[in-house]
Amino acid sequence: MDASASLETHGQDRHQHEGEHPPSPGSGAAGEHHELGWWRKYIFSTDHKVIGIQYGLCGLVFLFFGFSLMMLMRWQLAYPGQALPVLGKWLPYVFGPNTMPDGKMTSEFYNSLGAMHGTIMIFMGVVPVAFAAFGNFVVPLQIGAPDMTFPKVNAASFWAFGVGGIIMLVSFFVPGGAAKSGWTSYTPLAAIADKGDAYHPFFNGTTLWLVGFIFLISSSLLGAINFITTIIQLRAKGLTWMRLPFFVWTQFVTAFLLLLAFPPLEAAIVMQIMDRVAATSFFLPTGLVVNGAALHISGGGSPILWQHLFWFLGHPEVYVLILPAFGIVAEILANNSRKPLWGYKSIVFSVLVIGFLSFVVWAHHMWLTGMGSTVSAFFQTTTLLISIPSVIILSAFFISLWGGSIRFNVPMLFATAFLPMFGIGGLTGIPLAFNSADLYLHDTYYIIAHFHYIVAPGTIFGLFAGIYYWYPKATGRIMNEFWGKVHFWPSLICMNVIFLPMFLQGMLGMHRRWYDGGQGWTLSGEHIWGLSGFQWNSPISWAAWIMGLAQIPFIINFFWSIKHGKKVNDNPWEATTLEWTAPSPPPHGNFIVTPVAYRGPYEYSLPGRERDFTMQNEPVEATERTRRKTAEPVLVG
Numbered sequence: 001m002d003a004s005a006s007l008e009t010h011g012q013d014r015h016q017h018e019g020e021h022p023p024s025p026g027s028g029a030a031g032e033h034h035e036l037g038w039w040r041k042y043i044f045s046t047d048h049k050v051i052g053i054q055y056g057l058c059g060l061v062f063l064f065f066g067f068s069l070m071m072l073m074r075w076q077l078a079y080p081g082q083a084l085p086v087l088g089k090w091l092p093y094v095f096g097p098n099t100m101p102d103g104k105m106t107s108e109f110y111n112s113l114g115a116m117h118g119t120i121m122i123f124m125g126v127v128p129v130a131f132a133a134f135g136n137f138v139v140p141l142q143i144g145a146p147d148m149t150f151p152k153v154n155a156a157s158f159w160a161f162g163v164g165g166i167i168m169l170v171s172f173f174v175p176g177g178a179a180k181s182g183w184t185s186y187t188p189l190a191a192i193a194d195k196g197d198a199y200h201p202f203f204n205g206t207t208l209w210l211v212g213f214i215f216l217i218s219s220s221l222l223g224a225i226n227f228i229t230t231i232i233q234l235r236a237k238g239l240t241w242m243r244l245p246f247f248v249w250t251q252f253v254t255a256f257l258l259l260l261a262f263p264p265l266e267a268a269i270v271m272q273i274m275d276r277v278a279a280t281s282f283f284l285p286t287g288l289v290v291n292g293a294a295l296h297i298s299g300g301g302s303p304i305l306w307q308h309l310f311w312f313l314g315h316p317e318v319y320v321l322i323l324p325a326f327g328i329v330a331e332i333l334a335n336n337s338r339k340p341l342w343g344y345k346s347i348v349f350s351v352l353v354i355g356f357l358s359f360v361v362w363a364h365h366m367w368l369t370g371m372g373s374t375v376s377a378f379f380q381t382t383t384l385l386i387s388i389p390s391v392i393i394l395s396a397f398f399i400s401l402w403g404g405s406i407r408f409n410v411p412m413l414f415a416t417a418f419l420p421m422f423g424i425g426g427l428t429g430i431p432l433a434f435n436s437a438d439l440y441l442h443d444t445y446y447i448i449a450h451f452h453y454i455v456a457p458g459t460i461f462g463l464f465a466g467i468y469y470w471y472p473k474a475t476g477r478i479m480n481e482f483w484g485k486v487h488f489w490p491s492l493i494c495m496n497v498i499f500l501p502m503f504l505q506g507m508l509g510m511h512r513r514w515y516d517g518g519q520g521w522t523l524s525g526e527h528i529w530g531l532s533g534f535q536w537n538s539p540i541s542w543a544a545w546i547m548g549l550a551q552i553p554f555i556i557n558f559f560w561s562i563k564h565g566k567k568v569n570d571n572p573w574e575a576t577t578l579e580w581t582a583p584s585p586p587p588h589g590n591f592i593v594t595p596v597a598y599r600g601p602y603e604y605s606l607p608g609r610e611r612d613f614t615m616q617n618e619p620v621e622a623t624e625r626t627r628r629k630t631a632e633p634v635l636v637g
Contacts, residue, residue, distance in 0.1 A: 046151035049586060051158050052137030053474065059128035062165065064551065066120035069113045071548055074541035076105045077517035095172055107515045111180040112205065114513065118183025119209070122321070123216050124165050126455065129463050130324035132223055135251045138470060139227065141579035141586060142245050144236025144595040149229040157222035164215030171208035175199055179209035187283035187306045191275040192290055201277060210273050217266045220258045227255035236578060238597035245577045245601040246341060247327030249348050253355040254323045261316040268309035304369055311362040319358045321455055323351065325462025326393060329415045332465050333397055335575045336412040337404030338612050340602040343396040350389035357386040367435040368442055376435050383433035390426055394419065410484030414465035417492050418458060425453030428503065443513070446506025449499045457495040472572045476584040477565030479557050487554040494547035501536040508533040574613045577601050581617050
């Protein structure tokens with residue numbers, strides 16, 4: 001069944017109103033449409049656009065909440081043992097009296113904040129926004145589909161995410177507080193934490209973390225199946241694989257990463273739950289001593305097995321975070337440089353290579369486990385190899401800017417800032433590929449800086465770029481340009497003030513999980529760039545709090561523009577891909593006329609044309625074929 005037939009079977013009606021069901025075949029009620037109620041239309045919707053917006057709003061809320069947890073941690077790191085002004089006396093009423101007595105943070109609460117910050121930011125923030133929100137809203141529009149292949153599975157995916165998020169949040173309020181074993185939940189600590197007379201056998205932080213994670217994983221698996229099927233089956237007529245927008249390719253590969261990497265972790269989580277509640281010992285070795293007493297278990301388990309199963313997901317997960325951002329940045333760079341994306345086929349194949357290699361590099365997170373030289377050599381080699389396609393993509397993006405007529409609107413500011421920020425994150429990761437260097441840098445602030453340069457000013461800048469770029473398609477209005485720039489510049493400056501000094505702290509040997517900020521560590525007293533390693537915590541923390549304030553203009557701009565933003569036409573950026581042929585906002589079924597693709601996704605500045613953009617649904621004229629044969633290669637790439 002081709003895409004056009006698929007569109008027809010979905011019952012698309014050119015006069016159908018948003019929120020109405022198409023008539024059932026043979027119902028005899030061709031002229032009767034049934035208006036959905038508010039709850040079905042906006043809460044329990046099966047429309048991919050509504051689900052995408054739901055994912056986006058929930059993910060952004062979780063991102064800000066996870067960021068707020070980090071801002072609390074930064075107070076403890078900058079001013080260890082001191083009472084938090086104003087908020088300090090109120091937080092015990094929220095999180096419990098043992099979290100911040102007299103406004104001073106306890107070490108247990110600090111560990112909970114660290115574990116939940118990582119979990120929330122990655123699995124409840126970036127992944128839902130980058131993959132699920134943008135993927136749900138944009139991918140069907142870009143491929144000319146009326147919806148996802150399985151709309152009800154799509155809705156189930158969102159609600160599994162919602163249930164998992166609620167369980168994670170509830171864990172803050174059970175006796176003992178949220179999980180304290182890090183966002184990686186390493187055993188044997190995670191198998192014995194939050195257990196004893198003071199804890200409920202099930203309603204405790206670590207067990208709820210594990211249960212919530214099962215729902216989050218199930219959500220991603222349902223979404224991945226849906227994305228893969230939709231991209232394969234529902235592409236518009238004429239939209240061949242090499243005519244797909246690069247964003248669709250990145251979502252396609254990301255869906256495969258989730259589908260293949262998450263099941264081993266889900267199985268491992270079930271086993272860790274069994275270790276906690278059913279006296280098994282999948283990950284508990286013989287001879288454990290806890291609080292001076294031998295732990296009575298059958299033994300024979302392997303803590304290293306948990307690390308293998310976790311990082312088999314954990315490293316592909318890095319590309320789950322970054323690939324959608326690559327796709328967003330590609331769309332915006334081509335649009336705002338008014339040029340075709342340079343090296344389209346090379347970056348598509350690079351994404352496919354990244355997808356494959358991401359499954360054979362996971363053990364570089366485990367150099368300290370003492371693996372043999374042969375295994376180390378293999379994982380060092382694959383880790384270095386995976387940097388090559390990443391460099392190809394980044395280079396193609398820079399080359400795409402060369403000679404372009406660049407428009408520095410807000411989406412373009414975030415997209416161009418993404419390039420050097422991701423470059424710093426990637427280059428600083430190369431030393432970590434070697435186990436000799438990693439033995440020193442492992443679990444220091446160097447790791448924090450490297451990873452966050454990829455995910456914070458990297459991926460999250462890509463997400464902001466996408467929000468500003470596709471906001472007019474979702475609402476029919478554009479966000480305020482001035483306040484967008486007020487959001488961008490402090491965010492860019494503060495990101496670098498936060499994470500650049502962490503490289504220095506890491507090279508001084510400061511541990512990433514020290515509750516006192518490293519003030520008692522000899523090497524952290526060494527001075528570098530005028531401050532000691534410990535003293536750098538103060539400017540880093542102030543930059544983090546200022547960056548938190550810098551998100552307020554974005555929040556106000558986002559919600560204010562829904563009703564009061566400037567109205568724009570269906571294609572305000574003068575883009576070329578199929579989503580801009582749909583009305584803004586798109587109706588139920590997305591398109592008034594079933595789209596057909598006649599050309600590639602980035603037909604900008606073609607010779608001999610009046611406009612500098614040619615949309616994918618515009619037929620190729622005979623005279624254009626002649627011009628193409630004689631045109632410069634850069635114009636037809």
